[in-house]
Amino acid sequence: STAVPLTARSPEELTAFLAEQQAAHQALVAAGLTLDLTRGKPAAAQLDLAERLLSLPDGFRSRDGVDVRNYGGLEGIAELREMFAELLWVEPGQVVAGGSSSLVMMREVLVDLWLKGGVTSERPWSQEERVRFLCPVPGYDRHFTLLEWLGIEMVPVPSDEFGPDAEACAALVAEDPSIKGMWVVPTYANPTGSIVGDDVARRLASMPAAAPDFTILWDNAYAFHHLTEEEAASADILTLAAEAGNPHRPVMFASTSKITLAGAGVAFLAGSEEVVRWYLGHLGKGSIGPDKLNQLRHAQFFGSPAGVREHMARHREIIAPKFAEVLRVLDERLAGLGVASWTEPAGGYFISLDVLPGTAARVIELAKQAGVALTPAGSAFPYGQDPEDRNIRLAPTFPEPAEVTRATEVVATCALLAAAETLASGA
Numbered sequence: 001s002t003a004v005p006l007t008a009r010s011p012e013e014l015t016a017f018l019a020e021q022q023a024a025h026q027a028l029v030a031a032g033l034t035l036d037l038t039r040g041k042p043a044a045a046q047l048d049l050a051e052r053l054l055s056l057p058d059g060f061r062s063r064d065g066v067d068v069r070n071y072g073g074l075e076g077i078a079e080l081r082e083m084f085a086e087l088l089w090v091e092p093g094q095v096v097a098g099g100s101s102s103l104v105m106m107r108e109v110l111v112d113l114w115l116k117g118g119v120t121s122e123r124p125w126s127q128e129e130r131v132r133f134l135c136p137v138p139g140y141d142r143h144f145t146l147l148e149w150l151g152i153e154m155v156p157v158p159s160d161e162f163g164p165d166a167e168a169c170a171a172l173v174a175e176d177p178s179i180k181g182m183w184v185v186p187t188y189a190n191p192t193g194s195i196v197g198d199d200v201a202r203r204l205a206s207m208p209a210a211a212p213d214f215t216i217l218w219d220n221a222y223a224f225h226h227l228t229e230e231e232a233a234s235a236d237i238l239t240l241a242a243e244a245g246n247p248h249r250p251v252m253f254a255s256t257s258k259i260t261l262a263g264a265g266v267a268f269l270a271g272s273e274e275v276v277r278w279y280l281g282h283l284g285k286g287s288i289g290p291d292k293l294n295q296l297r298h299a300q301f302f303g304s305p306a307g308v309r310e311h312m313a314r315h316r317e318i319i320a321p322k323f324a325e326v327l328r329v330l331d332e333r334l335a336g337l338g339v340a341s342w343t344e345p346a347g348g349y350f351i352s353l354d355v356l357p358g359t360a361a362r363v364i365e366l367a368k369q370a371g372v373a374l375t376p377a378g379s380a381f382p383y384g385q386d387p388e389d390r391n392i393r394l395a396p397t398f399p400e401p402a403e404v405t406r407a408t409e410v411v412a413t414c415a416l417l418a419a420a421e422t423l424a425s426g427a
């Protein structure tokens with residue numbers, strides 16, 4: 001029966017199982033599919049939810065009477081900053097509304113730290129002998145490639161359903177002044193869906209750091225992206241850090257990329273008022289102001305913080321069934337066989353699948369042969385190196401529901417085939 005773990009099967013049974021999976025895989029290859037589970041992109045139906053944006057703004061004056069068509073207002077328009085300040089649990093004066101990409105803001109912050117140093121730095125990071133970052137794994141590949149590009153060394157730290165291993169972080173940060181910062185995706189992390197609890201957040205905000213300018217890049221890209229009716233609230237990192245005497249430690253990011261339009265949303269940065277001033281001071285060397293027209297149409301489109309939450313419920317109706325379908329197929333095909341485990345996220349854009357150690361790259365190769373594109377093995381780890389070669393990130397939002405089913409079936413068959421190959425060879 002399928003409930004007997006592969007590792008408990010006799011060599012004869014394994015050989016037969018291997019032959020079955022090879023046949024199943026060959027049939028999939030012959031079917032000539034072209035499916036893609038690689039990137040966390042909204043589906044067209046989700047983008048359609050924001051269609052009214054295309055006929056906004058109504059007029060061209062912000063609440064303060066500012067003509068949003070013109071230059072100026074580097075920090076963004078007040079009504080949108082206020083709306084997202086409330087949603088992100090910060091004060092309006094602690095928020096900047098910027099362009100369409102929060103990833104750009106992250107790069108700007110890191111480049112500013114590198115060239116100029118931060119509010120609490122003794123010197124620019126580029127003048128330090130060595131600059132390192134803690135990277136909870138598995139994590140977001142673009143965070144890692146950004147650090148690699150800057151020449152910042154990455155130190156992987158484990159994470160679980162409550163976020164990064166705070167004790168491991170605290171031990172490293174206390175000892176080593178070269179550790180200048182860390183990434184945290186606090187709510188529905190990419191790719192695990194983990195939620196940073198208050199205890200972990202408090203520890204990270206308060207832990208003594210050898211580097212005076214230790215910085216937490218708190219990337220709340222999925223703060224409002226709930227997959228269930230239970231809406232997890234992100235820890236209030238700015239307040240926790242301020243209470244602990246480290247007010248300038250966190251820099252928070254968020255955007256409407258996966259709320260309105262991924263290519264034309266509004267991104268936000270939040271931090272202490274000093275951090276905001278520092279960021280704007282550097283930003284102002286290259287910008288006379290953001291796209292306030294886009295900000296105004298977003299403010300009008302949502303109307304209020306509640307409008308954002310209501311809009312996210314429409315997204316949930318579209319994507320929750322796709323997540324449920326991936327989980328159904330994985331459960332049906334892989335449960336009880338002892339070769340895979342996976343996350344069941346309550347929000348965000350990803351499911352993190354762990355296959356038999358040593359087989360992730362093989363699974364991805366087999367899936368490619370069967371026409372299913374998956375993110376390259378190791379993507380969720382610094383330098384692309386998954387030490388156990390077992391993690392695969394699944395992104396089910398973009399394909400049509402029927403394609404999600406088909407693609408997940410392919411992934412399951414490939415996971416079984418790769419496991420059977422390994423176990424049958426006695427490796």
Ligand code: PMP
Pocket residue numbers: 040100101102103104140185190219221254255256257262267
């Ligand atoms: N952070 C995380 C964790 C993400 O998953 C993504 C999108 N994949 C981004 C940032 C990108 O955000 P933006 O579109 O605002 O640049």
